[in-house]
Amino acid sequence: MKKxxxxxxxxxxxxxxxxxxxLYFTNVITGTLGIVLLALAAVFLLTSLxxxxxxxxxxxxxxxxxKK
Structure with missing residues (x-):
């Protein structure tokens, strides 16, 4: 995988x-939407790492x- x-x-x-x-852990976003957004946030974090x-x-x- 190239960067x-x-x-x-x-x-x-x-x-x-x-x-x-x-927002999720302060219960501003909850339910299914909260779980989906939290999963998307995890993907964002993983891809940025x-x-x-x-x-x-x-x-x-x-x-x-x-640059090389």
Whole structure:
């Protein structure tokens, strides 16, 4: 797996995941919607940790710099 996510993309995903987690654990979002958003937040966190988004690959999207 080659990296296809840049720093800004990773930071945004981590921030979104943190906001969703806080909203879920403070019972602002609950029920099925809360669980779905929490699962999506977990995916965002995982993809930002490995710097690879599987949805970017088929479309050839790369948000990382191309420096070698």
């Amino acid at each position: 296809n996510m840049g720093s800004a993309d990773r930071i945004i995903r981590v921030l979104i995941a943190a906001v969703v987690a806080v 490995v710097s690879f988004c599987p949805l970017y690959a088929p479309f050839g999207i790369k948000t990382c710099s191309t």
